Amino acid sequence: METSGFILVVGATGGVGRRVVNNLRKKGLPVRALVRNEEKARRMLGPDIELIVGDITKESTLAPEYFKGVRKVINAASVVIGPKEGDTPDRAKYSQGIKFFEPEIKGASPEMVEYIGMKKLINAVKESVGLQSGKLLFGFEDQSSKELNWGALDDVVMGGVSESTFQIDRTGGESGKPTGLFKGIVSTANNGGFTSIRTRNFSTPEDLSAYDGLELRLKGDGRRYKLIVRTSTDWDTVGYTASFDTIGGQWQSIRLPFSSLRPVFRARTVSDAPPFDPSNVVSFQLMFSKFEYDGKLNPTFVEGPFELPLSSVRAYIKDPITPRFVHVSSAGVTRPDRPGIDLSKQPPAVRLNKELGFVLTFKLKGEDLIRESGIPYTIVRPCALTEEPAGADLVFDQGDNMMGKISREEIARICIAALESPYACDKTFEVKSVVPFSEPFTVDPENPPPEKDYNIYFKMLKDGITGKESLEQSAIAV
Secondary structure, three states, X not given: OOOOOEEEEEOOOOOOHHHHHHHHHHOOOOEEEEEOOHHHHHHHHOOOOEEEEOOOOOHHHOOHHHHOOEEEEEEOOOOEEEEOOOOOOOOHHHHHOHHHOOEEEEOOOHHHHHHHHHHHHHHHHHHHHOOOOOEEEEEEOOOOEEOOOEEEOOHHHHOOOOEEEEEEEOOOOHHHOOXXXXXXXXXXXXXXXXXXXXXXXXXXXXXXXXXXXXXXXXXXXXXXXXXXXXXOOOXXXXXXXXXXXXXXXXXXXXXXXXXXXXXXXXXXXXXXXXXXXXXXXXXXXXXXXXXXXXXXXXXXXXXXXXXXXXXXXXXXOOOOOOOOEEEXXXXXXXXXXXXXXXXXXXXHXXXXXXXXXXXXXXXXXXXXXXXXXXXXXEEEEEXXXXXXXXXXXXXXXXXXXXXXXXXXXXXXXXHHHHOOOHHHOOEEXXXXXXXXXXXXXXXXXXXXXXXXXXXXXXXXXXXXXXXXXXXXXXXXXX
């Protein structure tokens, strides 16, 4: 797995969470753990683990700057359910499973943890992990708009006579929508030959490190332009630059990967410049010029008037998109309100949903927040969790009809595998082992089963299946 930042594990001292941390560290991947109790976390996870001490139910402990550098999240946090009669220090009764004791909620309520806590966690990490649709930096879209202050910067600064402007055309975009318009007249008189528009320095630098490049939506004119991105507030400094060709008379999306940006100063490549830093973008510049780089000329350059409608600039995540937020939920979340279901045949959490503070109801509400967040996600719904080893054959399903058991270690491995699989992206699924409750599962330490290729299972998953379909159909029927 490749990652340019940290993987955050939430609920890192729980049964699944600590196994996620251990497996990530075995793979040599950079990990941060969000925990409530630092002493407990150090004791359980080791003295060198990088921690964020916070509580998903307390917004004051979740300042977004704490999560700078986090690129992916595995959320194993959950409301605490334990035996009414108490438990051992290592929670041995809890580890056996809810069917073996009379349960009650310990600590914060399901609403606070599973729903309100989820909302606070998503708000804390979404800038850091990125949105599937990208981040709008300038432009006009159906649901949002963002304007920047652009000003002309033409060859008159060097004695030339070219001139340009940037204006908003409220009806000149696609389907009569608004667009920006970079237009002007370029001339080579007096050794000139370029025209450009540049934004003012942003009041707060844009952190685009969750993304892979910039996408421009524009109507081409058959010419080659440059986009210049600056990471310094100094005026006359290195700009990280990419040239792009346009198609005349056609709206098109131009993607410029950050990896394609070259450090340039006054049309010369700066070989010893520092690498482009996407976490500190302070301005943009759009240019039409006779000059390329290092003495080369723009093959599409012609003197005279030009117009380039620019409807948006956004940061994007490259394809194939993989999950940035993997959440451990629970099988059964749609069943308490499902019509026609025989509760006597359901697991204890379904039968006791009301008595346990509507725990599954709020887990489902938390899932919905993830699905609506715009973050690329996977939602894993394990059946009853056990302390058995990983390695049993598995069954994946969708629609929330599954009952059975599965080991915490197996779930930890599934979560990690999901982070790098495009087939798991934006999927919700249930999972169990094929071993019945009545049969213990063991492995021979001298001959452990081979690690699974979870992509085999992920490839079978379908979009849009959550188990809520039966609830919605019932509502329509009523």
